[in-house]
Structure formats: C-alpha cells, structure tokens
Amino acid sequence: MRITQGTFSFLPDLTDQQIVSQIDYCITNGWSIGIEHTDDPHPRNSYWEMWDLPMFEVRDPAAILVEIKACRKALPNHYIKVNANNPLRGRETVALSFIVNRPQREPGFRLDRQEVGGRAIQYTIHSYAADKPEGERYDGERTDSGNGRG
C-alpha cells in the first residue's frame, strides 16, 4: 500500500527540484521549515521525531534540501516529511506538509474490530510495522533510533 498522508501523496514522488520549489513557496510566505521522520506512520501519530529544530533563519531552499538529503541518508527507510509552520496570529499551525521519503515497502495497517454492545464495533487501526521495536520496523534499517545527527 501507499500511505497517502501529506499534501502531495497522490502525485508521483516529488523530485528534489520540485521539493525545492515547494520550500521556496513556503519561505516566501514567511513560514519556517521543519523536517520530521518516523517509523510509526499511524494516522494519529501527531509527533514524528524532529530532525533538529525548525529552520527559522534559513532563507535558502537549497540549504533545506541538504538537510533533507542528510535525513534520508541517515534514515532511508523512515517516512520523512517537510512541515511549513505559519506563525501568523490566528493560524499558528502547519500551512503545508508533504512526504519527501518513504520506506521501500509499506506494509500498511490492520483494522482491529472489537464487538461491543448491540451492533456497535470499536475500531482500532494497527500498524504492521509497529509490531517490531522502534528503529527495526523497516527492512535494511539502522538499529539506533536517534535523529542520526550524533
């Protein structure tokens, strides 16, 4: 399966040049870029690991691409996404969020059903990958789970 979280998951994977264009748009709007990664892509996992702090001062999209590449190199089989943070009063949330790296094989999710009273069912979404310990969830992965920046 292909997880379709993020703004552009229905398009073919973005090229680095296309990623730079999107980052340029974000920076032009005054949004700061943060890179995040995870091996637990549950749809309600709100807190992916941060690849360092959002880059508030960086105005050069190419410099952010360097960081994306470093993150990919350290964690080739993690999901990696780019978040743009908009600090505008009344928004103060993410303005754009898209995946820039995904594991070679995406096992997806199982839907667990617990029959309860009447005809009702309680549902739980279970990530197959999360059956393994953190850091060992996808093939060919390093065993340490840090952000790879030492």
Next chain:
Amino acid sequence: MRTTLSSNERYRAGVIPYAKMGYWEPDYIPKDTDVLALFRVTPQDGVDPIEAAAAVAGESSTATWTVVWTDRLTACEVYRAKAYRVDAVPNSPGQYFAYIAYDMDLFEEGSIANLTASIIGNVFGFKAIKALRLEDMRIPVAYLKTFQGPATGIVVERERLDKFGRPLLGATIKPKLGLSGKNYGRVVYEALRGGLDFTKDDENINSQPFMRWSERFLFGMEAVNRAAAATGEIKGHYFNVTAGTMEDMYERAEFAKELGSIIIMIDLVVGYTAIQSMAKWARRNDMILHLHRAGNSAYARQKNHGMNFRVICKWMRMAGVDHLHAGTVVGKLEGDPLMVRGFYDTLREPHTAARLENGLFFEQDWASLRMVMPVASGGIHAGQMHQLLHYLGEDVILQFGGGTIGHPAGIQAGATANRVAVEAIIQARNEGRDYLKEGPEILERAARWCSPLRGALETWKDVTFNYESTDTADFVPVATPTY
C-alpha cells in the same frame, strides 16, 4: 433633520410618525458597542423613505403603532433603535438602504434567537413597507464575546485531520434517498478509499423507513475505518443527526461519538437555538459540526425581501458551527463570484473591512472567534479545480456528489480524479504558475499518468452552469484615479 418634539407633544395619546418618535436620528454617531443593521427598504407608494426607515427601527426595537405613556417609565432613549442614515439604492428606484443602530442591551448575551427576534421579527410583515431585506450587520466585539463561536474551527480541524495546504475534499452520498444502510456504507467506503477526506449525508436523510439512522451510522463507521486503515489517513463521514426533537438529536450525536466518528452534521432548518445547543455539545465532545444550509434560499435569494446569506454566515459563526455551505461560484447553485467572496471572508477572516462590491457594508472585527470552514457543494467536478481554487482559496471543502459518484469507472476512480486534480493544481500554484490560465493544461498533463482523472475530464469537460445570479452587488468597484 431630526425633528424634536416637546414632551407634551411626544407623549400625547394617539399616533405620530415614527421619525418624530425618536427613531430617526441623522446626527447619531454609532457607538463601538452598538449592533448595526443595514436594511434594504421598499416603502409603500407615498411613504417617505425616512419615515419607513424610522418605522423599521421602531418595530425592530421598542415601538408599537401608537404612543404609550409607559415609555416614560424607562430610559426609552437608550432602548429605541435609531435609523441614522438612509441612501437610495443605486439603479433600483423605490429602494433605500437604511442604517440602524441598536444599543447592545437590547439583546440577551449569547442568544441568536433573541437577537433575531428583534432584527427579523414582526418588522418584516409591517404594512407600510412593500418589502424588506436585511443586508448586513455589524456585531460589536463586546457582544461577540458572549458567543462560543465555532466548536472546532479551521485550525484545529486541520490539526486533528493532519491535512494542510490544500482544500479538503468530500462527496455527498447519492442517491440521496432510498439506499439501505449496507449499500449506503459501500458508497462511503469507495469514495473515502479513492482519496476523499469526507463523505456526507444529504440534508434530507435523517431516519426514514428505507434506512433508520443507526443503520446508517453502523455501516458508515465500518466504511470510514476501513478506508482509514487502507490509506493511513484520517477520514470522516458527516452523520446527519437532524431530528424532530433535541432529545433525538442528542441521542444520535452520542451514538456517533460512541462509534468513533470525528464529525456530525445538522441542517439549518433545525433552528438557531438547536444549532447553538449542538455547537456546545460539539465543543464538549471534541466533535466537528457540519451545517448544511437547507432552507436558506427560501428567504435569502431574492434581492428585495428576506435576508442576505452573509447575515446567516455571521450568525452561524457566532452560533458555533465548523462547516457551512457557502456557494461554489462555478457549480449548479446560486452564487455570484463577488457575493460568494463576501460570504467566504465573513466565515474565515479574523477581521473584514467594509467592501461594498462584496456586499460587506460594515467593518467587522471577529474578536478571535474561530474560523468556519466554507463548503462548496453542488454541481462541481475535477475539471473545474483551477477555478475552484482561484475563487474559493484553500481553506474550503470541495464537496462533490455526482462529480465523484458519477465517474464512468466507479466511485473510487471518481474520488482519485478529484484528489489528483487538487494536488496537481496546488503544486502548480505553489510553483508560481498562472494556474487559473494554465489549469486545463495542468490537469491534462496529470491525466496522462492518471486514468481516473482522464475519465473525469472526458466525461464532464463541457459541463458548466452559466446562469445569471439573482443576488448580486449593488455597487461596482471603480478604479481610484492616481495622480
């Protein structure tokens, strides 16, 4: 000018003109705490427009048809609404814009019902006027702060869904009536699985003999969760909890919550108080509240009588809904582009300036009330995506129906076409392309690798709804000369 009567003359038993009773004050300067209303007044032949405006002020506040001495037991000058300005409507003989100010203490805190009982109460049946339309209101910050506002709001909705930077996509299940619960859930599953974020009950699907409400909820949640597991995305179906009594609505809403639904829906026809009650319930229960504007066109569409939809937008933001249908511009339902812009800004801006060409007569500070997500629904399809983004922006739900379900290759294909189209146009916009002009080309290019999009474009490429709008601006923007 204002006519001042002595106390003896003013309170002599009998009938005197409203303008002389204190309801016309051309030199009145509205206070920041006043509620302001703008009415389009069409007086009966021979009735002076100022007297008609004063009558509207009087009948929507303290007045009755004759002088009453009991006024003198009150601070009646404060409680009288004041017509303070009357302008002829451009290019509309016999119609006048009447500006009226109301002291805030005329209205109960946090009650749309009380506000509307005055503003659109008896006054609309008043014989001295042929027709009356409430065009706009300015709600003072102090009064706004007595309302909850949207239970969830655009920001928190996006954070809960983890969906940013693009319009959300939905589809209304069709046929709207007649499907069994199991068949209904099939359509929900296919549409969500194919790429939509939301599916929706239609306004008139409640609990009919062919499908009782809990049957729909049970099968619907199976569909929602199956689609979420298949895609790794959060999905939702707006379960319409509209019912004959509040008790029934609460029962249905509670059941939707127990089943794990993230969103419920109500119809505008349930009434203002019921809407406010459900908004409070939604805030308490972390539920997104979708409002379908069923019924509004019965009184909002004609230009001379009723009320403008922008006023409904204001009241519903105060009442506390999270989604409101507000027009598509390009679809099958009424919606002039400039007017729709005014509705959308009213729902989702922190502050709106007065802009006559958009029908916004007053500046409005929203006092940090959360933003309502507008919903564009009715006759839209993937081939219009560039126009939809241009007219409606990205904080909107594009609600397809036939434009998903009617796809020749099936519902999933229809949903995929919608999603690929929106992502391709957003990508192009962000890359700085002139996406409105190049839209057809951008979509054609995506259709080369996406056969569902190709099918959608081929099926609906020539479908447009070019009819004259009835609700249009009275003012045309003119360029300010530069020197």
